[in-house]
Amino acid sequence: MAGIVRTLAAAVIACAALALAGFVIPNWLVLVATLAFSKGLVALGIVALMRGGLVSFGQGTFYCAGAYAAGMAMRSFGIGDAALLVALGAIAGLILGIIIAPLLAGYRGIFFATLTLALSMIVYGILNKTYSLGGSDGLNLHAPSFFGYHPARSQNASYALFLFTSLVTVIAAALCRIHFDSVRGLLSHAARDNEIRVEYLGASVRWINGINFVIAAVLGGVGGALSALSLGHIDPDFAFWTTSGEFVFLAILSGYVSVTAVFVAAILLELVRSYSSQYFPNTWQGALGVFLLLIILFLPGGLGSLALRLRPRGAKPARAPAENPNDRAP
Amino acid sequence: MKFRRFAAALVAGAGVLGSFTTSATAQDDNVFKLAFVAFLSGQAAESFGKPAVQAATAVIDALNAGSLPKPYDKVGFGGLKIEVHLIDEAGGATKQVEELRNAFERDHVDAVLGYVSSGDCLAVSPAAEELKKLLVLFDCGTPRIFEENQFKYVFRTAAHGAMDNVAMARYLVKRGIKVADVGAINQDYAWGQDSWKDFKGSLAQLEPEAKTKVELWPKFGAGQYGTEISALLQENPALVYSSLWGGDLQAFVLQAAPRGLMKDRVVVLSASDHVLPPLGNKMPDGVIIGARGANGQFAEKSPINDWYVAALATAYPGLIPVQPHYRAAQGLLGLKTAVEKAMAANGGKKPNSEEMAAAMVGIEWDAPPGHIKLALGDGHQAIQSNAAGRTKWDPDAKMVRLVDIEHFAAECVNPPPGIKSADWIAQGFPGAKCD
């Protein structure tokens, strides 16, 4: 229990620190951080899957589901409260996750990845044809309210959203930390390590992966809803494979040891992207590609492993899925 | 403790970045920082991005040199030298919103001019509005921007897509081209869907006897149209309509012409002038072409147009100007007009977004394609005249000329204020003034 208390305490501190940071940092960084956290939540879902040895290349499905759930709620039912919209996003992710999980829980490695990818591309195709949802151009959303507080479109609107996003992010992160540190969390680790033993100990690897998948789906929905609010716009690209690919990269970049690393990674990626596109408008994609390669090459364990190296008395020794030979074919 | 580390890291990082951006914020009052957004990579780079950047560079250099004819002879924008920040439009709407915010909030540009993709236009407009910064859209087509939203800081200096297809239909009438049936091939995304809807609607009003025989919806960027062409050949409609553009259109023509799809048949390409230079004699004669405005060869003689054609010719020898060149220049001159109007109002100071936005409402100006007027969307959405013509290969000049050209007044092909273009078409163009 001590661990949980410490994590919760840390969460409170983090909230305070972020609230403070929101004042200190320039507005553009507030906006970047807001979006980074939203995307980070989706990546956190992939991290939860990675701990069980799976990587989804189709989290765009849930990201998109969350975003459109929030968007439709806002446009069709005039729901404007951020908390409510994010809750709807989470529910959308949850429902979709529960439907899909049983279909995919039996697969591993590249098969799992391609299946999830295929799924997201179908969602993408369908949304492009759904003119009532704006088709390929998508929909615009207006600024949300926060528990009854309606900030005018202005600096404090973006600060309010940042605060709200940070709150949701920290809560989600803390819950994930607690889950990862729990016996069940450890079991995911074990399942990635040796499925046979897990089965012979009387546990079901299918269930472990299924639950992780649903967790990832919910986080994806939440992240999608938050992104929709911070962008003020949603379109089918939310489900496009490059979007999902970005989340996978975030997860790899952060590694699965530290939850915090996910969000650091998210901010880092946003900054690298925007600065490279500012300084090399003609070759920013190439620059991004090089950055990707270097990270994967020199940080196989992700930023999280870096943090562990800095702090010797770490939790369990980190091994990137990269170095993990298990779980090829189902 | 992870979270504490995180908070620390965040604050520290923020500090660093904050400091180095505030150092960069040194506002310079005699330059006008303009972010120019266009496709520098991806499928639209060749057909729209590159020409738009060429045009912007040429015009802005000339503006900074003060070498334009009256009334544009002031250096830069009302004496403020223009400093351009180039942004790549490729990468999806989410990235565009981020880059727009960074441009305004981090690089402190005074205005953003750009966007070819309708999706991007829809996505960035609310962001600019939220930041209360001036955003000028110069190319994208969708009417939804000002028909579904009200923006104070967002303007579009070119007419929206409805006019392209109304003009195409009117051209058929004016030239007495009667067809029994129509086949359509359009990309399956908003541009293709809207274009076809508008053309179909306009035709239903003007030539109700023309029946739609087949609608084909290739994927954007498909590049291979063998099957679509077979389907069209099989249905054998008297008229083939397409809003394809760029590489897709070039591929379509390359594959359709040899199979005789474009022979003894009316072919209407609603937004296709920009593929004539690359295609050259591979574009069959007699194809009905639109340029999304009286752009390129459709542009009529005027001081500004004569200057522009000459300027481009010197900057890029051998270049044949097409719609993106014209739309970019049109946007720049519109913005210039607004900025200088604002400066006239505030006593010559560098205007802020408020002043520029206020000044820009409802302005009119003369651009290479003709007289432009922000008549729609409460003075935020431009209307302009349009034109159509037929292709004719000129072996001596080694270029495709446009012949049998018809011009249409702005009020003839654009809806009047207060009515959505779709409804305007459906109701038979109420209040259209066609001289």
Place this chain on the structure above:
Amino acid sequence: MTALLETIGLQKAFGAVIAASDISVAVQRGQTLGLIGNNGAGKTTFINIVTGHLKPDAGRVMLDGKDITGLAPRQVRRDGVSRSFQIPQVFTGLTLDQNLLLALAILRKEGMSSWQPARSDVRTAELDDLLGRFRLRPYREQTIAVLPGGVRKLVDVAMAVTHQPKLLLLDEPTSGVAVEEKFPLMDVIMRAIEGTETTVLFVEHDMDIVGRYADRVLAFSAGRIIADGEPAAVLSNEEVQRYVTGGAA
């Protein structure tokens, strides 16, 4: 009274290879069975079928009179049949503590909570007892990956004996360890499960060990049981000597 484990006419073939043909065995509570036979004789196949890793082509597996044929390993485990492996199946990425902790936590309602922190300070008593019985205390903090083969063998078995299985199947517990370690290792294992209700069935190549620990021996050859009975009797059986022990003894 019914036998603890009873197999009836088990058949299993991999392509042309017969791994089990008409295997019918009844194991009584409290017995300690040794399975002998040269490689490919069908010993491991027998274990794999009993524990649900393989589905027999024909035949049934009864546990306490309950038909457990074709159940998944985890269901069989829940019914009280546990096993160790020739190549230890342990969580090489986790510490020894964490390995055993999971073995203790699974099969428990409250075991699988998302709140209960997975630190070794919970359920110390059980864990400590297990560590003690298997002489594993010195290694508890270490990651399995760095531990020697003999220790892994012990961990593998230790993970199998949690929750008092009715039947414990040990697949070559002493294989892959130095000759002089075989007896000590086997001693630790047998002592660790002394006094529990657990019935043991182990596969072994070393006839001295079989003679020392088994009170009943099954000799396998080409998927059939060619001898069954007292160690002495079986080991002196000619057929066994010809096909299994290779004339020794």
Place this chain on the structure above:
Amino acid sequence: MHDPEKWKPIFRKDQALYVQRTSVKLAAAILIDGVIDASWLFIVAVGLTLVFGVLNILNFAHGSLFSVGAYAAASAVGWYYGGDLGPPFLGYLLMLGAAVAVALILGPLLERGVLRFFYRRDEVVLVLVTYALFLILEDATKLIWGAESYYASEPYALLGNVSFFGLSYVGYDFALIGLAVVTGLLLWFSLNRTITGKIVLAVIHDREISRAMGVNVTRVFAFAFTLGIFLAALGGAFTAPKISVQPGIGVTVILLSFAVVVIGGLGSVEGAAIAALFVGFARAAAIHLVPWAELFIVYLVMALVLAFRPEGLFRRMSARKI
């Protein structure tokens, strides 16, 4: 009083005949268009599946290599016909040569220079690596060839037109079918009937054992990857004459060939062939019968196939051993 003329059966027969004729025409069109579509799909996809089979890499840069091939061919063809340097038919050889050149330069460069540093990694991480390569290659091609469009349409016209059931087709498209068939047969033959091929198959089947048996897996990797790139470039080179070669042409190719490979079963050459036909016919049928569904028909087919055979049509799953 009724008029017998009305009841002339001949009238209905005519109509029946007419209906029959059009439906035959339609079927023929679907068949031909489907096969033409399948032919280039196969050439591209088989390279992708081969690379996955041998190196366990789902190469997202495959599309970029397609476009590099297209650029190379377009430049070569443009240069050749520009100064008409010889008999027009040599243009085809030139396109082939362009593909070979691309493969020989980029294959070793990417495999030895980049990929080999990641072989120990999880296959999903490798997908990410190739995604990075895709980003880099897209910009690299832009730096080399710029953003303008290149044409190589001379070879397209060279073979004239053929017409089937009153539909006119470009002869070149049938040449492409031939190319695909030849490619497929050569590949099949060299895999199943030559030592090298057998070695490659061995590596596909079990990398470790092959290594243990003394197969120089490293060389096989380099070889297979280069072959895969060659096939991508070949697809690009021979598609170039039909299209305008310019930035972004590789993007759709990735997704389509990806779909084909997944449907056929990752790493299966036969699978790629069948799946290419599968997808080709599905698309042709959709365009002729339900045009509005074209956008996602491929993914729909993919989903349906995966729903019943998640490992694809031809992939044999390897069982885990204790």
